[in-house]
Amino acid sequence: MWCQTKHVCLERALESELNVDLPSTQILLMDQLQSLMDAYDASELENTFYSPQDIQKTVSLSIQDEPMSDQSLLKSLATIVSCTPKTSNPSFFNQLFGGKEDVAVLADMMVARMNNSMYTYKVAGPHILIEQEVLSQACSVLGYENGEGVFCPGGSIANLIAMILARNSIDPNSRDQGLSQNGYVAYTSEQGHYSIKKNAGIIGIGRNNVREIAVNESGEMSAEALSEQLEWDLAAGLTPFFLNLTAGTTVLGAFDDVARMSDIANQHKLWVHVDGSYGASVLLSKKYAVLLRDVNLAHSVAWNPHKMMGVPLTSSMLLCKNKGLLANSFSEVSDYLFQEDTDELNPGIKSIQCGRRNDAFKVWALWKQLGNKGFSRRIEKQFYLRDKVVSMINSDPDFELIMEPVSLNVCFRYRDIASDKICSALDKRGLGKVGHGSFNQQHFIRMVIVNPNLALEDLENFLATIKRVARTLKDRGRTE
Numbered sequence: 001m002w003c004q005t006k007h008v009c010l011e012r013a014l015e016s017e018l019n020v021d022l023p024s025t026q027i028l029l030m031d032q033l034q035s036l037m038d039a040y041d042a043s044e045l046e047n048t049f050y051s052p053q054d055i056q057k058t059v060s061l062s063i064q065d066e067p068m069s070d071q072s073l074l075k076s077l078a079t080i081v082s083c084t085p086k087t088s089n090p091s092f093f094n095q096l097f098g099g100k101e102d103v104a105v106l107a108d109m110m111v112a113r114m115n116n117s118m119y120t121y122k123v124a125g126p127h128i129l130i131e132q133e134v135l136s137q138a139c140s141v142l143g144y145e146n147g148e149g150v151f152c153p154g155g156s157i158a159n160l161i162a163m164i165l166a167r168n169s170i171d172p173n174s175r176d177q178g179l180s181q182n183g184y185v186a187y188t189s190e191q192g193h194y195s196i197k198k199n200a201g202i203i204g205i206g207r208n209n210v211r212e213i214a215v216n217e218s219g220e221m222s223a224e225a226l227s228e229q230l231e232w233d234l235a236a237g238l239t240p241f242f243l244n245l246t247a248g249t250t251v252l253g254a255f256d257d258v259a260r261m262s263d264i265a266n267q268h269k270l271w272v273h274v275d276g277s278y279g280a281s282v283l284l285s286k287k288y289a290v291l292l293r294d295v296n297l298a299h300s301v302a303w304n305p306h307k308m309m310g311v312p313l314t315s316s317m318l319l320c321k322n323k324g325l326l327a328n329s330f331s332e333v334s335d336y337l338f339q340e341d342t343d344e345l346n347p348g349i350k351s352i353q354c355g356r357r358n359d360a361f362k363v364w365a366l367w368k369q370l371g372n373k374g375f376s377r378r379i380e381k382q383f384y385l386r387d388k389v390v391s392m393i394n395s396d397p398d399f400e401l402i403m404e405p406v407s408l409n410v411c412f413r414y415r416d417i418a419s420d421k422i423c424s425a426l427d428k429r430g431l432g433k434v435g436h437g438s439f440n441q442q443h444f445i446r447m448v449i450v451n452p453n454l455a456l457e458d459l460e461n462f463l464a465t466i467k468r469v470a471r472t473l474k475d476r477g478r479t480e
């Protein structure tokens with residue numbers, strides 16, 4: 001829950017610290033915006049559904065030739081804010097993120113106010129050192145002794161960077177001259193994120209050259225299926241080059257077995273990448289780090305603090321086991337930009353981007369505030385709440401748990417009523433947002449318990465709401 005007073009104080013401190021001399025209308029605007037956002041955060045209980053038509057009718061979105069007055073603009077902003085889905089709401093379970101931590105939000109607001117770009121020390125100053133600190137902490141959590149990393153705009157891009165590194169590793173001239181041959185093949189599981197296929201299309205490997213390996217009954221990649229597919233591809237004269245393992249699959253939250261799969265991949269010299277966009281954060285918990293044991297065997301890891309760590313979007317890291325690979329794949333000579341300081345202080349040479357938002361500062365601020373111990377407790381609270389939801393579901397004969405969860409995804413269904421219908425009715429009636437998925441011909445509700453700031457009561461209420469809505473759908477079905 002957003003703490004209004006605390007936030008306003010911090011915001012004031014920030015203003016005087018930066019000695020911001022804002023024009024008076026701008027101060028007024030900032031104050032009003034402040035109250036607007038406080039009202040947004042306080043109105044967490046409702047999450048009314050607005051269709052695109054409702055929104056078009058309520059507020060004019062078209063940009064005009066004539067300027068708009070501050071007051072009219074504020075009114076439009078207020079309307080837009082009130083129509084915006086609330087992802088920290090106690091009935092929001094739709095995504096692999098939800099809820100947010102005050103200090104991380106504040107740091108992100110500071111980032112917008114400071115407006116630096118993370119390519120050079122000259123332009124970003126202490127933030128380069130702060131980013132280095134976060135990346136180095138993350139590497140040490142992974143067990144990468146000689147690691148390096150880069151912040152990028154999301155897990156899909158982190159996976160893209162990993163695939164480029166892998167391609168350049170197997171085909172060192174490809175960066176300069178294009179691929180030297182066809183027939184490179186990448187491997188991921190049927191439950192892996194779609195960005196792997198998309199990225200194969202982007203980097204010239206081809207989407208059809210991604211093999212989606214079968215999974216076992218828990219949603220983890222099958223070692224037998226991977227070995228078999230590799231044999232087929234090798235026999236066909238193809239060149240396997242990249243294995244994507246998922247730590248926390250999007251729908252089921254499954255963790256692929258890094259040691260077992262790496263063993264197979266190493267026999268054929270594949271680049272092993274762990275897509276921990278969602279699940280790598282479990283490494284911060286002493287109790288749950290075991291889910292991602294042996295992650296240090298991978299050549300690279302994607303990790304999104306904006307999912308399980310309560311940091312606002314976006315915040316995503318690509319971490320590599322060995323230093324120097326990022327610059328090898330991404331550095332360019334640019335006399336206009338890289339004019340001062342060492343390469344170490346100019347992370348632009350390691351990035352796929354030129355201008356780059358500062359997404360490390362909010363992670364650093366929260367990590368400083370909580371410390372490793374606090375983060376461990378935060379992650380464990382999420383798992384504690386997940387366990388509570390599981391026992392609520394198991395003790396209610398109207399619900400059926402689809403499988404024991406490994407991560408924070410609880411997959412279950414209400415007997416007799418299709419899960420997609422329930423999810424849609426909840427959303428359209430403004431009662432909550434939760435997604436649905438399928439696995440092994442079973443269709444289910446996927447409730448992600450990622451917001452540790454929820455009370456048990458919120459979870460009980462949401463399950464009761466699902467039952468109420470399911471019953472009305474059932475009754476309506478009877479009368480139709």
Ligand SMILES: Cc1ncc(COP(=O)(O)O)c(C=O)c1O
Nearest residue numbers: 154155156193248250275277278
């Ligand atoms: C396993 C996994 N990898 C990658 C991604 C993509 O991350 P992003 O949305 O930050 O691009 C997701 C998104 O949910 C995911 O679940």
